[in-house]
Amino acid sequence: AQRVTQPEKLLSVFKGAPVELKCNYSYSGSPELFWYVQYSRQRLQLLLRHISRESIKGFTADLNKGETSFHLKKPFAQEEDSAMYYCALRSYNTDKLIFGTGTRLQVFP
Amino acid sequence: DAGVIQSPRHEVTEMGQEVTLRCKPISGHDYLFWYRQTMMRGLELLIYFNNNVPIDDSGMPEDRFSAKMPNASFSTLKIQPSEPRDSAVYFCASSSRGAQGAKNIQYFGAGTRLSVL
Numbered sequence: 264a265q266r267v268t269q270p271e272k273l274l275s276v277f278k279g280a281p282v283e284l285k286c287n288y289s290y291s292g293s294p295e296l297f298w299y300v301q302y303s304r305q306r307l308q309l310l311l312r313h314i315s316r317e318s319i320k321g322f323t324a325d326l327n328k329g330e331t332s333f334h335l336k337k338p339f340a341q342e343e344d345s346a347m348y349y350c351a352l353r354s355y356n357t358d359k360l361i362f363g364t365g366t367r368l369q370v371f372p
Numbered sequence: 373d374a375g376v377i378q379s380p381r382h383e384v385t386e387m388g389q390e391v392t393l394r395c396k397p398i399s400g401h402d403y404l405f406w407y408r409q410t411m412m413r414g415l416e417l418l419i420y421f422n423n424n425v426p427i428d429d430s431g432m433p434e435d436r437f438s439a440k441m442p443n444a445s446f447s448t449l450k451i452q453p454s455e456p457r458d459s460a461v462y463f464c465a466s467s468s469r470g471a472q473g474a475k476n477i478q479y480f481g482a483g484t485r486l487s488v489l
Binding site for chain 1: 375376403405407413414415416417420422427428463465467475477478480481482483
C-alpha cells in the first residue's frame with residue numbers, strides 16, 4: 264500500500280539553526296513527491312516537487328529511492344518558516360495525492 | 373483567477389443536521405478533489421472527479437457522505453446526518469493536465485471549518 268510517513272508532529276528550532284523535516288514513503292514504483300506548506304490562517308500551497316529539483320525559500324528536498332525518503336532541508340531557519348509542512352506522494356497511475364500527517368515547524372527568535 | 377473558492381468558511385451545526393459544503397474550482401481545471409484535515413489523521417482524500425465524473429471515492433467515510441459535481445464549475449460535499457466526529461477542516465483542490473497529459477499540481481481552497489455539536 265502507498266503510504267507517507269512524517270515521524271515528527273512538531274519540530275522546534277531557533278532562528279538560524281538548520282532544519283530537516285523527515286518524510287519516508289512506501290511505494291513500489293516511481294513516485295512523484297511533493298512538499299506542501301500551510302502558514303497560519305492560509306491555504307495549503309505547494310512548496311516544491313522533486314521533479315523540479317529547485318530551491319524554494321531556501322528549502323531543498325532530494326528524493327532518495329534507496330532509503331525511500333524525501334526529507335525537506337533548510338540550512339538556516341527563519342521565523343517566517345513557522346508553519347505546517349506536509350509531504351505528499353502521487354503515483355504514476357492516479358491523480359490523487361497521499362499526504363503524511365504533517366509536521367509543525369516552530370522557529371523561535 | 374481568484375483560485376479555488378470554498379463556502380462557507382465556517383459552519384457550526386448540531387448533530388443530526390444536514391451539512392453542505394461548496395467548491396468552485398479554478399476555471400479550466402478538470403480535476404477536483406475533496407480532502408478532510410484532522411489533527412489525528414492529517415489530510416485525507418475523500419473523493420476526486422475528472423470532467424465531473426467521480427473517479428475514486430474510496431476515501432469517503434460512509435454513506436452519510438456524498439459528493440456531486442453537476443458541472444465544471446461547481447461541486448458539493450454533503451453530510452447527512454452529521455455527527456460530532458465529522459468536525460474537521462474540509463479542503464477542495466483542483467488541477468489540470470498539461471502538455472501530453474502531464475499532471476499538474478493541485479491548488480487548494482481556503483477550506484471550510486466544520487464543527488458539529
